[in-house]
Amino acid sequence: MAERVEIYEVGPRDGLQNEARLIPTADKVALVDLLSRAGFRRIEVASFVSPKWVPQMADGADVLARITRRAGVGYVALAPNLRGYQAARAAGADEVAVFVSASEGFSRANLNCSIMESLARLSTLAEAARQENVKLRGYVSMVVACPFDGPTRPVAVAGVVAALRDLGCHEVSLGDTLGQATPDGFAAMLEAVVQELPPQRLAAHCHDTAGRALDVIDVALEMGLRVVDAAVGGLGGCPYAPGAAGNVATEKVAAHLAARGFETGLDAALLARAADMARAFRAG
Numbered sequence: 265m266a267e268r269v270e271i272y273e274v275g276p277r278d279g280l281q282n283e284a285r286l287i288p289t290a291d292k293v294a295l296v297d298l299l300s301r302a303g304f305r306r307i308e309v310a311s312f313v314s315p316k317w318v319p320q321m322a323d324g325a326d327v328l329a330r331i332t333r334r335a336g337v338g339y340v341a342l343a344p345n346l347r348g349y350q351a352a353r354a355a356g357a358d359e360v361a362v363f364v365s366a367s368e369g370f371s372r373a374n375l376n377c378s379i380m381e382s383l384a385r386l387s388t389l390a391e392a393a394r395q396e397n398v399k400l401r402g403y404v405s406m407v408v409a410c411p412f413d414g415p416t417r418p419v420a421v422a423g424v425v426a427a428l429r430d431l432g433c434h435e436v437s438l439g440d441t442l443g444q445a446t447p448d449g450f451a452a453m454l455e456a457v458v459q460e461l462p463p464q465r466l467a468a469h470c471h472d473t474a475g476r477a478l479d480v481i482d483v484a485l486e487m488g489l490r491v492v493d494a495a496v497g498g499l500g501g502c503p504y505a506p507g508a509a510g511n512v513a514t515e516k517v518a519a520h521l522a523a524r525g526f527e528t529g530l531d532a533a534l535l536a537r538a539a540d541m542a543r544a545f546r547a548g
């Protein structure tokens with residue numbers, strides 16, 4: 265039997281947070297509903313951050329209220345603090361994702377605080393998740409390079425991964441936020457990170473600015489990772505990371521994995537429809 269790789273869909277969150285125009289809630293709901301039928305185990309559908317910082321995600325509770333939930337699909341929301349966590353849970357998120365940076369410059373730009381402060385801020389959130397038995401996913405941004413600080417040291421990434429592990433994250437997703445990683449650079453980072461968390465609990469989160477995301481994903485697979493983040497239609501970017509382009513496209517990753525003999529459980533025809541819908545949002 266073919267080995268399974270999970271594609272973790274981030275388009276409705278990482279993708280749509282970066283669109284210049286506000287996408288109507290009904291359109292977001294239509295995209296999530298189509299994705300729900302395509303076979304994903306988890307879809308990141310919203311974020312509960314400050315609407316002043318990211319106005320595109322201000323309707324997260326409405327999105328979660330209006331989607332048609334499909335059995336077997338986990339609906340995940342991003343939260344920067346306890347308030348965001350509580351809002352995500354009240355809206356019905358099954359899993360909550362938290363995010364920190366491996367570089368100080370981006371931590372300031374994205375969260376308005378240092379790395380240490382951001383981790384300390386997450387402790388009350390993590391305590392609530394523990395008590396309520398809610399799964400936490402961790403993200404680390406700028407795992408290879410940062411637009412403010414330059415190259416990121418692998419040991420710095422490993423330190424932040426260890427802190428997220430200690431906060432109770434069941435999985436940590438490693439963000440090449442800028443999409444400039446080389447396969448060798450990503451491998452060097454992973455060598456340090458797997459000292460802290462085994463590859464089965466790591467995910468690769470690639471933006472595709474330089475067109476090397478599939479090569480980087482291949483390195484991640486070689487090192488034992490089996491979760492890959494992607495956004496349908498290649499939506500995305502990060503509003504606080506100058507130069508970051510879209511996430512690697514889900515349909516591209518799915519085709520690549522299939523060609524390499526991995527099983528993703530995704531329906532290629534439905535994915536193609538979702539990609540068309542996502543691209544129409546961008547054009548519209």
Ligand code: HMG
Nearest residue numbers: 312313314317344347348363374375376403405439441502
């Ligand atoms: P701050 O200004 O330092 O702190 O923001 P604050 O506590 O003064 O909050 C500012 C305002 O937001 C206040 O409102 C708060 O009440 C409100 P005001 O008093 O001015 O009217 N607020 C909230 N509102 C709704 N929900 C909340 C919430 N918390 C505070 N949860 C803060 C600090 C963390 C809030 C801000 O920096 C923020 O929201 N940052 C989020 C930035 C963001 O969402 N970036 C994109 C996601 S990360 C990403 O894309 C990377 C990733 O994909 C991986 C990768 O590619 O690397 C995950």
Ligand code: MG
Nearest residue numbers: 278439441502
């Ligand atoms: Mg991202």
